[in-house]
Amino acid sequence: MLLSVENLRVSYDQIRALQGISFEIDEGEIVCIIGANGAGKSTTLLAISRMVPAEAGTRMTYMDKDLLQYSADKVVSQLAISHVPEGRRLFENLTVMENLRLACFARKDDGVRRDVDRVLSIFPRLAEREHQKAGTLSGGEQQMLAVGRAFVSGRRLMLLDEPSMGLAPLMMKGVFDALREINQEGTTILLVEQNAQLALQFAGRGYVLENGHMVLEGKSADLLADDGVKQAYLGG
């Protein structure tokens, strides 16, 4: 088991966004969490990357380590967990290459050059725009850069928050093909999506989140066939 989350509770001010959810991910898997707007998907990822505090009673174990002992930057630098946040959050004042180099900030191994080259070969459009400011990239190119950045910063677990957002179908296919390739090279992926169809086709397993509760889990094929899921998330 790579990551196990037990009884995760997160509150914003007075509102509890996650009501004690539990789930786990094995090494090498692609797992998705689907749910409606405001269900708590982004909050779940933010709690894992330690960008929002979890309440007492929460247990999160990652590679037999207590995740709650790590600060947000250490989650990346010491645990190799990377997070592509909602809205990408590229550093728009920096170039494509600078964004990639920044993502390697904490890496001390000598594979940096190789991994950056790998990103540029997966996404040739980024290679052509190495010295362009990230803020001037198209939405799809920005998404590629966000994924590429996550690829070089955390090689073990990648948290993806709606990577399909704002992408044309062809661009989307490109990004998801690249993600599958990255997964086959050994990176575990936890994906969060509103687009349930897409997410369940891509992931091996899925969880359904509703108002801060995990209401369903199962193999993607089973969830795709589930009447409740069909009705609520797949448009009948």
Added chain:
Amino acid sequence: MSLFLQNLVNALQWGSFYALIALGYSMVYSILMLFNFAHGDIFMVGAYIGVGVAAVLLAASAEGALALPPWAILVLTILLAMVLTSFVGMLVERIGYRPLRGAPRASAAITGLMIGIILETGNLALLGAQRIRFPSLIDTTVYEVAGVFITNTKIIIVVVALLLAAGMHFFVHKTKWGLAMRAMAFDYVAVPLMGVSVNGIAALTFALGSALAAAAGILYALAYPVLDPYMGIVFGWKAFVAAILGGRVSVMGATLAGFLLGFIEIFVAMIFPSTLRDLIAYSIVLLILIVRPHGFFGEPYSARLRL
């Protein structure tokens, strides 16, 4: 003509002080979204630390424990004072600002004012009211070139200031820490996702800015050796003006604006009675700011306050 050139030389020296102090102001303001109003007092602290370091080095060299030529003592004084003052800067960040991260902006701003007062009066409490002289480390030599008098002190001041500004530019644009600083200036909320520690970069920013202020303090003391605990206040204000005028995250902008302020002040004083200097000089600066409200250079930043 020689009057003009003479003033040009003086303006370069005067601008050097503003430029070095403005750099620290600008970096802290750009990267941490913080007006560090104690920065002028760090300049003062740097000068006083310089006095201490120089005294120790001079004593050691007089006793023969350390055979150093005068220029080496000057260089060592500058470097050691920069290092020591950077620790003062990090301390200010650690106890003054870090606990207030996330607090309303106004609270952080008055923190700076309070730390400034503490540094000034702390100095008074520690060293008493009598003025302290910076020891003379090198003998002044005057060169006359085409009717213009240039001292070796002036040359040292301008050259050191330009070297430090260039070094800062290199650091910000060519190193991975500089890269992290520029990223943080754009979106400090998202920076931890890159494995970068916000606290680490904040400390580094304060350390670098304070080191430059210390260098400014010692260079200032070479030209004007009588120090007092309040010497940093007006310098701080003016350097703050230069920092904003230069534009966000621009080492070049802050440096140029610092020199520009020096030029405006000196040339206004050349034409008008010196009592009117700041009145006229800062009216001009105000006009510049009205025309260029975002300063000379400067980068945009993300307005998103959370992930």
